[in-house]
Amino acid sequence: MAGPARRPSGRAAAQMREVHLEPGWARHAEGSCLARFGETQVLCTASIEDRVPFFLRKTGRGWVTAEYGMLPRSTHERTDREAARGRQSGRTLEIQRLIGRSLRAVTDLRALGERQIRIDCDVLVADGGTRTAAITGSYVALHQALAELAGFGVLPRLPLTDQVAAVSCGIWNGAVVLDLDYAEDSNAAADANFVLTGSGGIVEIQATAESEPFEDDDFAQMLDLARTGIHDLVAAQKSVLGLE
């Protein structure tokens, strides 16, 4: 794979954008986090509900589900409002299914009991990486909501088994780079999203060739870079949640 790529942002290949996680941003929600990856801003909230979906009733198990949306002018060109069109796009459904799976992978649904946590991820500003910011921020919102339940004694302990965070990698201008922004993403030869746990387990990999197929070695490099990015994101989550 190729030599020194000059990234539009001036970042090094293995350098993430500046990340800010701001818990408690949404006044009314049981848990929330405004997640910023560079210019990208995603507001994540966690809402606790006392009833579970039909297929879980009387099982003693809980559920975590997610919805995702973009403000119409979060994007460079205005995007049609999905509520006005009357249906969510395939991309939206795909992303919200991914967020839900990622969070459930670190939640002890039995310990949660028959409760549902609804995560809402709304993109205020989009500049690439909205789904990875959404997953990373949603974990903070989820943690906050569950800690409240545990704090009130509703749950005997926090029903979380690990942390979870996500980052993208891609092949841009012949080089493997970490955490694509929009300028890179719209122009990448390949694009991969990695969802990993705090202890390094793989929760989800979605890698897609955009302009041409890629090789095993490219993929291995992307996975390596992803691990370094996730390491930092997990540390940022710990910091804002006051863990360790």
Next chain:
Amino acid sequence: MAGPARRPSGRAAAQMREVHLEPGWARHAEGSCLARFGETQVLCTASIEDRVPFFLRKTGRGWVTAEYGMLPRSTHERTDREAARGRQSGRTLEIQRLIGRSLRAVTDLRALGERQIRIDCDVLVADGGTRTAAITGSYVALHQALAELAGFGVLPRLPLTDQVAAVSCGIWNGAVVLDLDYAEDSNAAADANFVLTGSGGIVEIQATAESEPFEDDDFAQMLDLARTGIHDLVAAQKSVLGLE
């Protein structure tokens, strides 16, 4: 009408919440404003399009239209996402029609030419008065977008004939009060929204009895209070837009 009401916020009857208008909040939009009325936060953006709705083609006239939405957890209890339900509620449609009418009332649509300005108002935090904050902030976003068109010489002059702003009044605990917050709104005997121009013309009045009919005198008091509120809002718009 009754004596000294102790408002939940401690405000005087004729006292508005603190108002902040932050133009340019949305990086990608031609015009934008984050409007805060106390805790209520509405992000307003203006997007310029080169084509007009079907009924205006080849008329030489432009259009201003608006869409409104609430983030699911902008509210005290989570509200279903309209995109997921597949339809916008009657309340949503009513509010976005009101916003569009209010802005068109101060726009010279002929001077705008065959262009459409799409306003998006998205409620980030709801604490009462979202529609009045939306109208007041949208004017700033609209002004910013049109000033850009004029600045680039696309338009010979700013196609705005006046300012426009909105405020609510209500009868709460027996007294007429200005700028209801959620604690008052959910509990008011009557509720009225006033949309006025900078020069004091009436653009729209929507007054509704909630628990029982009200009298002419109540209405007159509400209109008086509204004028004082609008006076301040128009001044705030001027200030952030650098007018005068």
Next chain:
Amino acid sequence: MAGPARRPSGRAAAQMREVHLEPGWARHAEGSCLARFGETQVLCTASIEDRVPFFLRKTGRGWVTAEYGMLPRSTHERTDREAARGRQSGRTLEIQRLIGRSLRAVTDLRALGERQIRIDCDVLVADGGTRTAAITGSYVALHQALAELAGFGVLPRLPLTDQVAAVSCGIWNGAVVLDLDYAEDSNAAADANFVLTGSGGIVEIQATAESEPFEDDDFAQMLDLARTGIHDLVAAQKSVLGLE
């Protein structure tokens, strides 16, 4: 405000169209009224249901709700059938919400008990003022249905606290006029709908500037005219319902 306007219909400024209220028109409904304001014809029916919306279950309180529709060729040009398009327009939703609120304002929902009255207002011929005819006629239909319940001893008394009726005013050709027909409405500088009770309380005011903002004095004149119109409508309701 300006001098002698020659209205298209030849009416004086303060003159309503001829009003006919025909109770019992719809053979199958518990209550009904065919309301005619000049050429405008709206069929209003009231249907009694034994269950209430979810949010009222086990509260002991009832509900009144309304739906509104136009026959496709009630209008000058054919309007698309909303059932065929698969969604109701914002205008439709706005009007049916208004009708529902207006009727609830004079209904003692606690005395009604856990029942729902569904009002249907369908425009057979549209010539302006369909929403005001709908409200005025619906009151008659509602009264008829509730009187039947009371007559059968299901309810100890009629759960109505007052009458309610509606009329429009507008600024047309420089003058304030009462009860706009289509020729005026499509051409008015301002347009206001007033919903008042039989005893003169204000239930709802919706005033909108069409071509330019209007002044307090215009508004005051519109409210005065409205009161005279409502006076006649309330008398017509009394007459067909055999009250007094």
Next chain:
Amino acid sequence: MAGPARRPSGRAAAQMREVHLEPGWARHAEGSCLARFGETQVLCTASIEDRVPFFLRKTGRGWVTAEYGMLPRSTHERTDREAARGRQSGRTLEIQRLIGRSLRAVTDLRALGERQIRIDCDVLVADGGTRTAAITGSYVALHQALAELAGFGVLPRLPLTDQVAAVSCGIWNGAVVLDLDYAEDSNAAADANFVLTGSGGIVEIQATAESEPFEDDDFAQMLDLARTGIHDLVAAQKSVLGLE
């Protein structure tokens, strides 16, 4: 087949309900007819449009299409409004397709030119036989609209090749009867709708066993009765259209 059935309405087996066709009922439509078969009332309108569906563009041929709806309280029990549910029922679609086919069978679509006639049939009161009343009345509305086009010289002659009308027959209480009303229809062993031309040609037959299969002889009796009914309906159409 069985002996003397006592019909709920007291009619003889071969006796239709009283039929009234009132052309021109709908003030704004190019053609219209209020069709009454006993208590059943269907308002039929014909609207002329200058463009044809996509598949007919540049073919020189026109089209006749129909839509059907029921007012929510046209029925004994209130029926949900299809516009509110967001979709038309299978029954509605089936009936409107039948009306369209029936009218096209007597229309010279080439002579009509690239125009579309939209028929709207709205049931004001339902007491059985709404589709047959709709077809019979729609022919009158269609004739009126086309006669106007011919009268204005837009068309050189009336592009109709014959009349068309419809009636139902059924097996009720063991006997074959003509023109079922609701009391019979909801209780019939079989039910058939016949659409015939003025000159006796068959346009459509839809015969359905309700509770048990029927025999060839039953069917033959139904077809015979239908011919007598259609004979009267065609005469009624001629009379109100001033033909002969």
Next chain:
Amino acid sequence: MAGPARRPSGRAAAQMREVHLEPGWARHAEGSCLARFGETQVLCTASIEDRVPFFLRKTGRGWVTAEYGMLPRSTHERTDREAARGRQSGRTLEIQRLIGRSLRAVTDLRALGERQIRIDCDVLVADGGTRTAAITGSYVALHQALAELAGFGVLPRLPLTDQVAAVSCGIWNGAVVLDLDYAEDSNAAADANFVLTGSGGIVEIQATAESEPFEDDDFAQMLDLARTGIHDLVAAQKSVLGLE
């Protein structure tokens, strides 16, 4: 009616296409049949459910319902996928209502008990006569599913009162012919579908003039031909179900 028509397939006027019924085709369904009428292939499945529609709860009676669909490229030109368009066409709804009625006509719904059998008919290849193949094949699927219930002792006996099958006839090139294929169907002067029981009772007749009205005698010939076709279809059903 006219003389010797040379059918596109070379068949005689009274000759059906080759018919194959293959029960048990769908591995997972309680009952199934792949029905082929010449090139036309329809996969019919029967699924048993333990609950009935709302209107039958606590009545002790069961229900049979049907759904119909076409694979997008079952047709000569690709047809839009109804799931992607978000609504089923009027034709689809009409056909599935017909299939359901036809099967219920030979099912003892009381003997079935509070169970619902859902029939799915999916057209794999369309070459005319898909609805008649669907009805004929669905009977086999239904029989298979119900025989399983009876075999397991869930039902004391097979709750079927007769067989049911369907075939089309038409007027093509001036002659009455049996079992239209696509080349004939798209070109027929009239088209009729007959649903008959094994013992010859009439369940449903749907006869439609396509290009011009037809006469009683044409209809009588069609009914005669249909009887011969149904005779063969009923025999084919018996054969594959091992009856007699």
Next chain:
Amino acid sequence: MAGPARRPSGRAAAQMREVHLEPGWARHAEGSCLARFGETQVLCTASIEDRVPFFLRKTGRGWVTAEYGMLPRSTHERTDREAARGRQSGRTLEIQRLIGRSLRAVTDLRALGERQIRIDCDVLVADGGTRTAAITGSYVALHQALAELAGFGVLPRLPLTDQVAAVSCGIWNGAVVLDLDYAEDSNAAADANFVLTGSGGIVEIQATAESEPFEDDDFAQMLDLARTGIHDLVAAQKSVLGLE
């Protein structure tokens, strides 16, 4: 990772199910293939259209898009028909987006010219691996359709740059296994789909932890197994297409 797993089907860990690709199955389509992976059967068709989506008009480039559906009773328990529910599920949209991307990765869209190939993948029987069968079979259908275009001289050469096929791997009962069937899939600890080209390039990887996160080594084993499976699938495609 664990020792010798006894797979439900008795297969070895690295053993695929029997694969059959039957080109030309769908009589009317320009290209088609019935793809069977063991019990799973997916019918894939390719339809050529002369117009491209809006965003490609006048670019000289073509497009390949895909739709996916399941027959309601292709599954063990009946699945609701998406056409009847009025919307496609997130899973459906996700799969059809994947199929489209996979095929576009080996299509020279510029050489295709302004044409669209619509792929339809309909699952007749589902027993795990429907998306991988769909991709593998769709390539055959696409090749067949494009070869026809090239054969007729519409295209100068086949606009395909490589083959493409897909297979799943998973962690089941502690072991990494190839080509999961339903019994394994519903019970796997992790699940990954690999889309590779004939020359071994990676087009797409989607790996998901079901019950707990997995490790890099597990992933590496899955990728290795996938390569052996794809090798066989590519050979099967070559064989039925008569390549080499």
